[in-house]
Amino acid sequence: MTSYPTFEHDVLVIGAGGAGLRAAIEASGSGVSVGLICKSLLGKAHTVMAEGGMAAAMGNVDDRDNWKVHFTDTMRGGQYVNNWRMAELHAKEAPDRVRELEAWGAVFDRTKDGKILQRNFGGHRYPRLAHVGDRTGLELIRTLQDHGIHQGIEVYMEVTVVSLLKDGDRVVGCLAYEREHGRFRVFKCKALVLATGGVGRAFKITSNSWEGTGDGHALAYDAGAELIDMEFVQFHPTGMVWPPSVRGILVTEGVRGEGGILTNSEGKRFMFDDIPDNYKDQTADTEEEGWRYVTGDKNARRPPELLTRDHVARCIMREVKAGRGSPHGGVFLDIAWIKEKIQNAPEHIKKKLPSMYHQFKQLANLDITTTPMEVGPTTHYIMGGIRVDSDTQASTVPGLFAAGECAAGINGANRLGGNSLSDLIVFGKRAGEYAAKFAQENAAGSINPSEVEEKAKAALAPFEREGGENPYTIQHDLQEMMQDLVGIVRVEDEMKQALDGLDALKKRATNAFAPGNIDFNPGWHTALDLHNLLTVSEAIARAAIERKESRGGQYRDDYPAKDPEYAKFNFSLKKADDGSMQIAKIPIPEMPAELKQIVEEMG
Amino acid sequence: MAKATFSIRRGGREMAEMVDYTTDVTEGMVVLDAVHQIQAESAGDLACRWNCKAGKCGSCSAEINGMPKLMCMTRLDTIDITQPVTIEPMRAFPPVKDLITDVSWNYEVKKRIKKFKPRKPDADDGTWRMQQEDIDRVQEFRKCIECFLCQDVCHVLRDHEKHQEFIGPRFLVYTAALEMHPLDTENRTEDLKELFGIGYCNITKCCTKVCPEGITITDNAIIPLKERVVDEHYDPLKKLIKLFRKK
Structure with missing residues (x-):
């Protein structure tokens, strides 16, 4: 039997984005040894x-903001199938997590009185997003990285995890390989945190990088954990649509937060045509009121461009389908128009949205300070993921924790922009804290060498299939199929067709x-990634078929209305003993009286 | 459909050759798209790093027709594609495979730079106050995406291989961001002089020219740091005062 180099840590974190780094920092701070595995280079x-930014009700720009409003906004945005306890913890703890970043060296944009500046974003009642121009994610990851490298965390870069390893019911490590030499490594740990991000690469048009292949989702599922809310995929309303090679690349919601408007080929601001009932009270009646809102008038209500992402994406689809789209199948996003309102508009736009300016100038040869952009929906985020305990981020498998996009609960049926970065640091911290606690309370398990051997052998199989199929072609066909049959607009027949298609692709x-x-x-x-992509694709399709209603990220053409019955539970997916995917309903516990009251008071 | 030929370095740590691949060209395509197409069509094992494909992560650095660039931000209509386009890895770092280089040295260098050490909070709630104009410069430096193209083009590293004595433009910018951070209380000028080799930089500004984020590395970061070192170590008046203080 081959013996592979083995690395041992109390806590092993897989994934080095915001959630993974924050978890590693927290675990390391509590005195346990921590290993951090990155799929790419660190950072x-x-x-x-x-x-755009990270949402935290600090009230620096509008002092009417507080955690209760943030909580209510998050629940409303998620259409009330969120884990309300997670939404509560998130709203309460996000401000402290943001301030902590400043203590670690982050340099946020400032208000006139020197505090952290906050900006408007879709679905947030008040300006709430701490930000650095339009590169807030870079600031977050760099701050955590530069702090983390001095915390004694062992970082393993360009290492890909093949499978989790278990001792009985409990996760005790993983088998991975380092890409430089393609050699296997065994990682042994007492607690393991998954922070692997999303699944965007299951779709053709996506804002996600090559890494977003649902690794953590699939690793956890294969280890016996439950996935929930997998039908809820967020299609961000504004991705680039032209030229073809950049289709899907994100255009920040910050453009609309700074006053950008959506228009169709007739020049009409179509978002005013369709304002959902539950947002009517919060939405501007006139274009003039919308402008006042984005320029800080506290008595104005927000423009309809800042409705939730699920809704805006569908309105754009409708315009395109009705033949009122832009030349390349999107609609227009116009920030240049603000020159009618303010004097130094081009400089202002470049200052507030530097990387958008740069991105369009270089990739599309277009100057956003003079010309409207063409945008359309792009697969951006999955609300669904590993089912975790709200307070500890523990999955349903002992020793296995999850945080960030690969975990589920806080976002319900639709995530508000800005709630992801704050989710990463709030629940990344909690995952690190409770994983460390688990590691301190439990002895090391043992790893079965024959299981390792078997899994390593399986991972090497693609080299032995001389004459087999090109993996890129299979991935491409999967992406096309998911985009066409399980995309923004879904119907039962097509999704059943997708399940058959998935069998063939498997x-x-x-x-x-x-x-x-x-x-x-x-x-x-x-x-190797194909297995993960196929697993999450099946989970998305199965859950989407079962949810026979439209809610948040899930839009069913055959069930276009929201059905209150479906507000009572989440769908969970679990691997059965025979290897098939089993779906079950998990009732949503009743909200405690004090939270209910907050929701009612905040309207 | 239009076609173009790309001459790409294939090979490992020691042996390598330039191999030609021809692929279709469509409107708006960037060099990274061409590499991906070649991967999918005819060279499944062609190794290259990439992540965001939007100039935000700094993974896909390479030398395109000899110029250090991000592959994801280099449009084919900005280069001559009537001739084969050469794509090679960064030359200042050891090659690993194809377009991948070993950039681990950069991560080791960063660890040696003293971390951020803030002053006591300004307000009772543990927060600080800073004016926007006081952080504009630091924010410019913090735009860095760590693509290491500035390191690649710096002759102190590229030609003279002073990796042991000189930290390179990227980490001078990093140090400058810490030194000019309004809250920071640490002093790194001694290290700049003694350990980080700031004196090796002779201000040829090659780093500034290749920075995809447009950071004015030399003028805004390196020169002010050099001035601090000079002020602290070579100012005759200060030297005199130090001399007296010692006694």
């Missing part, structure tokens, strides 16, 4: 792409061939 995780994946040698081989990696 390159998908968090780096987050633009068979093809077992014949994926990786050419070349084992050193840093992206073809091999793509072949």
Whole structure:
């Protein structure tokens, strides 16, 4: 039997974006030994792409803001299928987590009186997003990285996890390989935190990088954990649509927060045409009121461009379908128009949205200070993920914790912009804290060498399938199918067709061939990623079929209305003994009286 | 459909050759798209780093027709594609495979720089006050995406291989961001002179030219740091005062 180099830590964190780094820092601070595995180089995780900001009710810009309003906004945005306890903890703790970043060296934009500046964003009643221009994610990840490297955390870069390892019911480590030489590594730990991010690469048009392949979702699922809310995928309303090579790249909601408007080919601000009932009271009646809101008038209500992402994405789809779209199948997002309102508009735009200016100038040859952008929906985020305990982030499998995008609960059916970065630091911290506690209270488990051997052998199989299929082609076909059949607008027949399609793709994946040698081989990696992508795709399709209503990120053309029955539970997916995917309803516990009262008071 | 040929370095740590690949060109395509197409069509094991594909993560640094650039931000219509386009890894770091280099030295360097040490909070609630104009400069430095193109092009590292004695433009910018942070109380000028080799920089500004974030590395970061070192170590008046203080 081959023996592989083994690394041992009390707490092992998989994923080095905002949540993973924050978890590692917290665990390390409580005195346990911590290993941190990155799929890419440190500091390159998908968090780096987050633009607009992190939501925290600090009340620096509007003192009417507090955790109760933030909590209510989050629940309303999530259409009340959120884990209310997580929404409560998040709203209460986000301000402290943001201030802590400042103590670690983050340099946020400032208010006139020298405090952390906060900006408007979709679904947030008051200006709430702490930010640095439109590169807040970079600031977050760099701050955590630069703080973390002095905390005694062992960082393993460019290491890919193949499988979790268990001792009985409990997770005790993982099998991974380092990409540079393609060699296997065994990681042994007392507690393991998954912070692997999202699943965007299951779709053709996405803002996600190559890393977003649902690794943590699939690793946890294969280890026996439950996934919930997988039907809720967020299609961000504004991705680039032209030129083709950049289709899907994100255009921050901050553009609309700074006064950007959405128009169709007739020049009409179509968002005024369709304002959902539960947001009518909070939304501006006129364009003039909307402008007053984005320029800080406390008596004005927000423009309809700042409605929740699920709604804005659907309105854009409707305009395109009705033939009122832009030349390349999107709509127009116009920030240049503010020159009618303010004097030094071009400079103002470049100052507030520097990376958007840069991105369009370089990639689309377009100057956003003079010309409207073309935008359309792009797969951005998954609300669903590993089912965790609200306070400890423990999954349903002992020793396994999860935080960030790969965990579920806080966002319900739709995430508000800005709530992700704050989710990462609030629940990253909690995951690190409770994983460390678990590690201190439990002895090390043991790893079964024959299980390791078997899994390593399976991972090498793609090299032996000479004449097998190109893994890139399989991935491409999966992305096309998910985009077409389980995308923004869903119907039962198409999704059932997708399940059949997934069966066929699974068979093809077992014949994926990786050419070349084992050193840093992206073809091999793509072949291994297929299992994760197929697992999450199946989970999304199965849950979406079962939820026979439209709510948040899930829009069913065959069930276009919201059904109050479906507000009573979340769908969970679990691997059955025979390997099939089992779906179950998990009742949502009743909200305690004091939270109910807050929701009512805040309207 | 239009086609273009890309001559890409293939090989490992020691042996490598330039291999030509021809692929379709579509409107708005960037060099990284071409590399991905080649991967999917004919070279599944072609190794390159990338993440965001939008100039925000700094992973896909390479030398395109000899110029250090991000592959994701280099549009094909900005370079001559009538001739084969060469794509090579950064030369200031040891090659690993194809377009991948070993950049671990950068991560080791960063650990040696003293971490941020804030002054006591300004307000009772533990928060600080800073004016926007006092942080504009630091924010410019913090735009850095750690693509290491400035390190790649710096002749002290690239040609003279002074990796042991000189931390390179990236980490001078990093040090400058800490030194000019309004809240920071640490002093790193001694280290700049003794350990980080700031004197090696002779201000050729190559780093500034290649920075994809447009950070004015030399003028705004390195020169002010050099001045601090000079002020602290070579100011005759200060030297005199120090001399007396010692006694």
